[in-house]
Amino acid sequence: MRLPLTGGCNCGAVRYEVTEPLVRASYCHCKRCQRRTGAAASAQAHPAPASFRIVAGEVRKLAERSLQSTASIRESVHMIQVETAATVAATQSGADQVRGVTELMAQTATMLDDSILATVQQQSAAEQVAAAMAQIKAEARHLADEDDSPALAPVEEAVLTLEQATESILMRGASSDSAPPTAAKPRAALAPS
Helix, strand or coil: CCCCEEEEECCCCCCCECCCCCCEEECCCCHHHHHHHHCCCCCECCCCCEEEEEEEEEEHHHHHHHHHHHHHHHHHHHHCCCCCCHHHHHHHHHHHHEEEEEEEHHHHHHHHHHHHHEEEEEEEHHHHHHCCCCCCCHHHHHHHHHHCCCCHHHHHHHHHHHHEEEEEHHHHHHHCCCCCCCCCCCCCCCCCC
16 A cells, blocks of 8 residues: 555545555444445545545635634633633732731731820829829928928929829820810919918
């Protein structure tokens, strides 16, 4: 057998060739093959894979269009894969950013809690100072009542200065947390006896 084997349809519109020896030959007796050939059996040849090709005619054009379509489909699939990978990367980036924002919010909440605690502690300390000053004032009055000493005037001035400073601290603390000031009453200086 000389290769390539060539052949075609009776009208010549389709031409083919086989470039390798046939693998096997057979007969088929099915109704479809009987109708197709008009005989009791249909003789068939089985070429080796990739050794049969259409060299002319409509079927060749169809095969060429199939190859072009396959290439186009392959390119579309590749583009879909690239876009899918980009979408996955963008989604991952968005998730990372959300995690970052969540961590920042948690840190901000912690810092705010610490700030509130510091303000409460500052206000408590100022109230303690105010209470201590009230005790000093009471003791100074008591001493002034017992003894008409002119040395008490500087103590009274110091108490007045401390009271004003404490009021200022309490007012700032109260305005920062919108609570009414606890020691916002004006304090009068001790009158010299």
